[in-house]
Amino acid sequence: MKAAVVPAVGQRWELREVATPRPGPGQVLVRVHACGVCHNDVWLSRGVLPFPPLDPVITGHEAVGEVVEAGPGVTARRPGDRVGVTWVQGTCGRCAYCRRGLPLTGQSGMNCAEPVMTGVTVPGGHAEYVVALVSGTVPLPDELDYETAAPLLCAGYTAWSALRASRAAPRERVAVLGLGGVGHLAVQYARACGFETVAVTRSAEKQELARKLGAALVVADGTQLRESGGADVLLVTGTSYAAAGEALAGVRPNGRVVLAGIDPQGAFTIGPRDMVWANRLQIVGSTHNGPQELHEALRMAAEGAVTPLVETFDREQVAEAVDAVERNEVRFRAVVRYA
Template sequence: MTRGVIPFPPFSPAVLGHEPAGEVVAVGPGVTNRRVGDRVGVPWIQGTCGHCDHCARNLPLSGLAAIRCAAPAMTGITVPGGQAEYLVARASGTVPLPDGLSFSDAAPTLCAGYTAWCAFRKADPRPFERVAVLGIGALGHFAVQFAATSGFETVAITRSDDKRELARELGASLVVGNGEELAAAGGADVIVATGSSNAAAADSMRGLRPGGRIVLAGMDPLEPFALPPDVSGLFFALDQKVLGVTHEDPRQLAEALEIVASGRVRPMVELFTAEQVADAAARVAKGEVRFTAVVSY
């Protein structure tokens, strides 16, 4: 929103926050799929208009609706978000939380974890393939853990010295700084690009093996994505694929939540009180939070 990519909410007061999790305290007339006391999360996309060409295709509720639906219900963007003590949400747009999963761990999984898991699933790594994750941040720390806990040899790509040891703690067996170093280390069959630098994503393809796939899970929408000449010249001959990903399917969100609830993947969060919202926003803007700021009301 601060860069003008996402529109500011059209309602007043504007209530932001798109990863809310909490307990149902009331249900509207006719609601049968949720009850008072249920523990639920509210994803980014709560619903669609039901009348446009996108809705006529009867696709699963996904991030694609944010782009293609004529009037999507987007939490914190087109409908009020979760930075409040109470939130009115569409019952059909909520997801039940597994037993034992805390609200503070559920919240980042509803977006960053969901995206990272969808990227991993979209890449469809096969047995004995090597998975590389570019960027160790809100999405990347999930992606490294998802790949490692699924049994794949996992490589982390980061230029940040302070994140190298963290990447190993998360499950990476090898840490490199860029695509050239990845290639020197034998390359990877899958690259999950989670950072905001399109140039770094393109550079990482120098280490992509023949037949490999790079999934762009995090991009800067205001920056061009251009392959370096030494990559673009061989890209087609090497049968490599560039894939995009968003929130793909509620079933994949359920999978991500179950994995986190099992303890095999642990979100890294910093907790803030409602009175600390301004401080949380400022620290996020400066990149000082590891890796998701969660506000408790």
């Protein structure tokens, strides 16, 4: 099969011929139609996050496609099923974390002693075929085409989980910091739920886009957010914790700040003027928060409440897609076609 291989740390991705995988017990083989490019894929391949110990290195955790073969013992998925493959496919089931009996989430991937993670511990979805555990697949709604569905497997899942984790209540105001792959969906999810939604972005060019996505107001930073009346919820979707710290200035008393993005280098700091204690702010971590929330995120897109905006690339252009992601030029998710 053809796969987008990262030859070594920091090298450009290359479309190469590699062995087609076969599904083992409890696994399915998925013919990948499309796979989104997440910032984490770029960081993994650049060594900003630990370079995957795979041979060959194939990243990608936004793969969607069709089940073409079910391994021994598989009954929940059948050939012909349209599925997405999740970032965390499964856990060891035996370690101290697993014994706590928690649902399969991004947290499982970061805590289990031997997690099965797409494109991290096992080959990912930037290929014509990917093998996944049944627990790492989710049925796709019929209404969603593959290119629209792909970004929901990580970016959409992250955005919706963050909004859920904020416990946003009726009449509260929701601010979304960062307008990239996750942020452009977070704005739409918040708006779809009826929240007055504020986009926080320094990019002048994205301000008009933010309004089209449903933001009632667009501000540049936390100071402007405060001047506009502040927000009860701040969803941090970008990759800068420094920007997140600055945006604390715009969070109302009793507000919640949800850290849903990864800043691999910067630190999130709370300054004395932020009055986190006196304002009784809550800083909440959030990741992919469970299959039920992924199902909800997919359903909202299937019902037309949320639509990922994608730029599609043919598989031969995968290196260009990654470059565009790295330069923050994509509006708003790069999706590579593999079928």
